[in-house]
Amino acid sequence: MSARIGIVGIGHCRFGNSSEYDLVDVIAYSANDAFRDAGGLHLRKEVDQVLVGNMAAGMFNHQTSVASALVSRMDMEPCPAELVENGPASGASAIRLGYMAIASGMADVVLVAAGEVMRVVSGWEATNIVATMAHTEAEYNMGLTLPGFAGMFTRLYMEKYGMTERDLALVAVKDHDNGAKNIYSHVQLPVTIEAIADGENANVVNNYVAEPLRMYSTCPISDGSAAVILVNMDSPKAKLFAKKPIRIAGIASATDTHCVHNRKDPLVLDAVRLSSEKAYAMAGVGPKDISVAELHDAFVIFELLNSEEVGFFERGKSFLGVRNGETEIGGRIPINTSGGLKAKGHPVGATGVSQVVELVRQLRGEAEEGRQVKDPKYGMAVNFGGFGNNVVTTILAKD
């Protein structure tokens, strides 16, 4: 791929409860933020394409045509605008399609804005809506949910590799420590291992959700949005933006079987491995070159499994790396410096863009004190759609 495509603007709102706000306003907030970061709101008139990442506005908000609404709300007509839906990987898929639009020569500047307002419905309903991405007949109809699959998945991993529930809690402690320092996090409170694993009240504080997964092994239901502005770095328009581009060195996706039980080994996430291999090849780098990673951790077990599939750890060894502090800010490979989905939150359609915003902040050196990785060169984001059946991997480079 010869095109040099970079990110010149980032926007993000604080994740949490925005259920009193209109979904389009929530997404527009981050789009505005991205233009201000890039040099000013007037730059919206330079955009050739708007792509909106959203998973389920039709179900959560009873609203459709979100991309058309955003363009109008932002005074960006007649700019072309489309919605991208790929479950919880909608955001990263929108970035990938934005990259393709520029690489094809059909656009020089693309606004990718993504968001979800989920807390407008009860947790009971939200769990059901998210579960609709499972196979209707063979999974959803059984009553299975994403936490249910993650629970089965975690038990299998524990049986096979000897991981304990305390190891899961250690990941949560690390993620919450990072999230507590992130101004955009839904949960800005650190937790201790005593409170959620070792203490006598830990079973009450950290109750089971889907055994052996507990509350602190599971992401919250969040509202929020994030946005990035992509530019063709070799186009004259690139000079209009104030910020030096952070280059998209590699971006790739892969799919896997819809039914989890139809995978040869249910513990192997082929789509993560394949998409990361393609992204590494495109970027011309390998796992050892990555300085910081945002790995989709809707459930803590995903952070561990993803870190193995992308080559940071051998299979079945990632939890040992967490015990040794290798994934902390000052460790060998800092993972989920934003707090991850676990602490930062998971507004499903926004998450992929939010991960990329965090990488840009890290590569620019703009992360808050205490969670800035020292002199990072390459950042990687893995965004999951479904239960690992449609995955996008992005690698950013600071040139």
Added chain:
Amino acid sequence: MIDFSVYGEQTPHISGYKCLKCGMLFYPAPMVCKGCGAHRDPVTGKHWEQFDLEGPCKLLTWTRVWNLPEGFNRKFLMFGMVEFPNGLRASGRVECEGDPVIGATMDATVVEADERPGTPVKVFVFR
């Protein structure tokens, strides 16, 4: 006169599928055979065999879910993934006393469930 034949029709079933060209088995139904690329016409079912998926199976993993989705007025439900002797796997509900054991032989049955609004759906129960 009692027509006993209707009883069979009222028993819920879940089907597995066999491609008659290459013999590969599937659950749930595919539209294209992974083994030989043969098309399955869901209306005629020509060149495909449909069979009941039930009976003995081995438990691969399980969970007890405490945050059930909309419609489920229960404290918790157990779910599991099993493998049948023919190699097909399935996910469904688990019913047993205490905690199930991975590797245990279970009996797969099919029931109709109506927790959610709309037409009742067919559900695997592994006991």
